[in-house]
Amino acid sequence: MDLYDLGEVSWWESQCFYHAMAYLGREGVILCYPSSPYVCLGLHDDLDQEINREYCERQSIPLFRRETGGGVVYLDNRQVFFQLVMRRDNPCLPLRRTRYYEQFLQPAISAYRYFGLPAKLKPPADIAAEGRKCSGNASGDIGMCTAYVGNILLDFDYTVMSNILKVPNSQFREYLCQAMQSNMTTLKDWGNSSVGYADLAALLVEGFKRQWDDLEAKTPDHELITKAREIHIKMSTQEWLEMPGKKNSERRIKIAEDLFLLERKMGSDRSLVVLLRNGKVERMQILGKPDSFFSRVDSLIGCEWNEELLNEMIGEP
Incomplete structure (x- = not known):
């Protein structure tokens, strides 16, 4: 198993090297961080539904669509990436890809614990500390391989x-920002503001060596660099970025595993903002003209999200 401890790379290299390895049929672990920020969509995301393109253009934030699953992420140099590429015929790879997250994420979990965070797996693919997400991860079949990626x-x-995500209005954006702050956490939050890439890379290498004792340090060769550049060109086209994705009838944003913020339209001048945790209403707010329904909103807190019940309460058929 090859190890590429790359440190700082360009924003596109932080995505294209593991894609290139997968298409070349190479197995290996990549550690890196991007020199500049960018937005990365999952394979099945819909660009126009998910992204505030005007904001990204105004802020000169480039867009990329990866070939793994998961949702939209904002990536910058305050994150360390760990990426694993395995051939699909590798006997260590289970048929159900989600079963491998527990092993793949163990080096990151151990690194977080080293710095005092009580990190643990939040199935299938998050790492959380005291219930707050601190790592979002994804996987996907690419070429003749499977890639697992995390941060x-x-x-x-x-x-x-x-601001990057497309939202119905400014109030929804405020709720979204609050929900993320309340349900995510970072090393800085736990008093680790001086921790850097070298500290984390050393711990991650140690963790992956426990899984792959034959890790061999490598640097990108001509074939890998050339393939990565080809992939960058392909994935920078408008056709690839604007590839149709999964669309929802309501605006629904995933914050963490089993945690969503959604908007439910209630006529032309009102909407309902709902925070759902494990399918239950944790918070609800009506935006727009108030009426008698306001007095009944609290009765839905803690209840399973039920469109039929909601329709009855607001008098819709």
Whole structure:
């Protein structure tokens, strides 16, 4: 198993090297961080539904669509990436890809614990500390391989992330920012503001060596660099970025595993903002003209999200 401890790379290299390895049929672990910020969509995300393109253009934040799953993420140099590429015929790879997260994420979990965070797996693919997400991860079949990708958060800009996502209105954006701040955490939050890439890379290498005792340090060769550049060109086209994705009838944003913020339209001049945790209403707010329904909103807190019950309460058929 090859190890590429790359340190700082360009924003596109932080995505294209593991894609290139997968298409070349190479197995290995990549550690790196991007020199500049960018937005990364999951394979099945819909660009126009998910992204505030005007904001990204105004802030000169580039867009990228990866070939792994998961949702939209904002990535910058305050995050350390760890990426694992395995051939699909590798006997260590289970048929159900989600079963491998527990092993893949163990080095990151151990690194977080080293710095005092009580990190643990939040199935299937999050790492959480005291119930707050500190790592979002994804996987996908690429070429002849399967890639697993994840990150460790040194710090995070919730305001920028809330502006990157397309939302119905400014009030929804405020709720989104608050929900992320309340349900995510970083190394800085736990008093580890001086921790850097070298500290985390050393711990991650140690963790992956426990899984792959034959890790061999490598640097990107001509074939890998060339393939990565080809992939960058392909994935920078408008056709690829604007590839149709999964669309929802309501605006629904995933914050963490089993935690969503959604908007439910209530006529032309009102909407309902709902925070759902494990399918239950944790918070609810009506935006727009108030009426008698306001007095009944609290009765839905703690209840299973039920469209039929909601329709009855607001008098819709």
